[in-house]
Amino acid sequence: MDKKIELAVRRRADGICEYCRFPEVHSELRFVIDHIVARQHGGATTLANLALACGFCNRHKGPNVAGVDPSDGSLARLFHPRTDDWRMHFQWDGAEIVGQTAIARATVRTLALNDPMQIDARRAIILCGRTLY
Numbered sequence: 001m002d003k004k005i006e007l008a009v010r011r012r013a014d015g016i017c018e019y020c021r022f023p024e025v026h027s028e029l030r031f032v033i034d035h036i037v038a039r040q041h042g043g044a045t046t047l048a049n050l051a052l053a054c055g056f057c058n059r060h061k062g063p064n065v066a067g068v069d070p071s072d073g074s075l076a077r078l079f080h081p082r083t084d085d086w087r088m089h090f091q092w093d094g095a096e097i098v099g100q101t102a103i104a105r106a107t108v109r110t111l112a113l114n115d116p117m118q119i120d121a122r123r124a125i126i127l128c129g130r131t132l133y
């Protein structure tokens with residue numbers, strides 16, 4: 001990937017995973033550049049289709065562009081960091097991410113955003129005084 005594009009994505013995200021909002025500074029692993037619409041589906045390597053993602057979110061998202069809303073079993077597209085506002089779709093309940101829309105609930109499920117290990121990691125940084133946003 002072009003270094004200029006990668007740097008622009010990293011600067012824009014300000015060190016925060018654009019899916020789970022985890023800060024890279026508290027991660028042992030460097031965050032990756034995610035194709036929001038995977039190359040497998042024709043997604044371009046452009047700023048409009050790239051997001052900064054932690055390894056956990058990136059691994060669970062894979063090439064998925066949709067998931068199942070567990071509240072009713074319907075199919076919903078995944079959260080799109082470039083076109084969707086995180087706060088319009090998700091809320092915090094302590095260290096847990098609560099989906100407010102079908103898109104958010106499908107994303108929480110598909111990306112396993114509330115995996116117990118992820119919640120523990122968020123609790124640890126909250127205890128250190130960091131605010132999740």
Ligand SMILES: [Zn+2]
Nearest residue numbers: 017020054057
């Ligand atoms: Zn993440």
